[in-house]
Amino acid sequence: MAASSRDEQQPWFLSLLGLAENFRTSNPPNIRLCIHCLQAIFTFKPPPKIEARTHLQLGNILLTHTKNIELARTHLEKAWQISSTLTSNDDVLFESASVLAKLYETQHHISLAKPILHRAIEMSQQAPYWHCRLLFQLAQIFALEKDTLSACSLLGVGAEFARASTSHYTRILFLLAKGMLLLIDKKMREVEETLPKVGGLIEEFQGSPVHKESLKVFFLVLQVCHYLMSGQVKSVKPALKQLQQSIQTITQIHTDDEPLSTNPVDLFQWLPKEHMCVLVYLVTVMHSMQAGYMDKAQKYTDKALMQIEKLKMLDCHPLLSSFQLMLLEHIVMCRLIMGNKSVALQEIFQACHVCQQQPRLFTTHGAQIHMLLGLYAMSMNCMEAAEAQFKLASKLTTALDLRNFVNLNLAIVYLRTSRQADLTSLMDKIEPEKMETHSHSLKAASYFVQGLQAFFQARYNEAKRYLRETLKMSNAEDLNRLTSCSLVLLGHIFLSLGNNREALNMVTPAMQLAGKIPDVHVQLWASSLLKDLYRSCGDSANEAEGYRLHTNFSQSLLKDHFQSSQMSEHGIIQWTDGPCPFHLSTPVNSNTML
Structure with missing residues (x-):
């Protein structure tokens, strides 16, 4: 609550301002x-x-310390109206x-919101820090509206403004933010053009070590996400290893020893270090999940969720809820694969509770939650419910790859329920050559x-041809789960063809x-086949072992x-339909899920 101009040196103003600050900072x-x-x-x-x-000041205090949002809004509107008519453009404006x-x-x-930001951007040409900050803010609004072009x-x-202001750091920050939006919008060709250029600028950057490392982490996160979105689980490993090394480096840098930049345009931070650590855990979980390393995914999810719980005690930033939700989405799929459906079900509710705290997340992640419910219902053999959930997830999303993933699972529902007509109408959308996707793993x-489908119809030679293509693609990128299923x-x-030796191989x-x-x-399926194979070969010892394994997995x-x-x-x-049925949920301490 600092005072600066001559008008602001009036005794009555300084006294009241001092008293207000004293009351604000008193304990309590x-x-x-x-x-x-x-x-x-x-x-x-x-x-x-x-x-x-x-x-x-009143608007800020009411927003921070009270629930009187409308009064806060009135004060902020007056602050904007008055300051925008003054000749001197300062921080208040x-x-x-x-x-x-x-x-x-x-x-x-x-x-x-948009007209105010547009006007403020026009007026802030001589206030470099605010000009950049307002540009970031308006770009974020366009991004939320999915207007990637404007953002x-x-x-x-x-x-360009940062370059003209000789701030190489903030220039790279703007370019990385642009690369991130292009990646979210699946503009892969533009991403592949943008990222190498930005990578070169980061290598040439001569600023502070903490700035350089934070830019490197941002860049590597985008690079890793680009590979993962393309289903290139093996190709991503060098970039992921580099990212993990970079986050270790940045956590060891003492920012207190860092010289402060005198350029006001440099006063931006992409993410706090602690949030970067959670993000690196998250992309590691995404990689482990795609590669089929469920234990590793579980280990890093536990670490990330514990870190989020600690950070939320200090500052419940909305970004932490987004990270938490994405981690839960991945761990639910891990639990289902590992045969822990009851835990997966509790974690789906936990994901819904996170969305309840940040209602916007129900809009952005509703499709993913219904997709998870479809996978859970399918694992419980509740095929009607699975179909309904998958169809709703497909309706709610505009993301092509999520829709492709849902359609692939919906096809399996139709196969398992012998609904040939429905399956035929869906197959056009999921044919490898026709599917709209950049993802290697989805095509596989x-x-x-x-x-x-060919196997269910006893077209065995055709089935083998498709599965060999799957194996070729999954082996090329270490897609272990797809390899084991194939x-x-x-x-x-x-x-089925009576070729026991090849079957055993x-x-x-x-x-x-x-x-x-x-x-x-897959273990249940494989142990059942091994039991039958060894029996037909007359190998009673291995048949008994196969029977024991099958019984254990089955039970x-x-x-x-x-x-x-x-x-x-x-x-x-x-x-x-309607709001989430939270009344079905048993209250669970979030720490018990870790």
């Missing part, structure tokens, strides 16, 4: 008296500059524009589904690979199946 803070002191300033009929500043626009955004009044245009303007999965299905085909490595993942469903899955079906949470598979 007395916000009511702080507000009274600031309101008292208006009784002196202060000059416009002081009046605008006081309205801004730009801060009131920024805070008011943010408030409008949270109230879903984007049409009110990227603003970030390009910001990059589509060959597997084609092979599965091997066991090939083994089943050879067994397929099923044995499938069983070993499934054990490493671990994928209980474990049946026990979990029964436990899940008895949980009140199981009823969520019927949720396709």
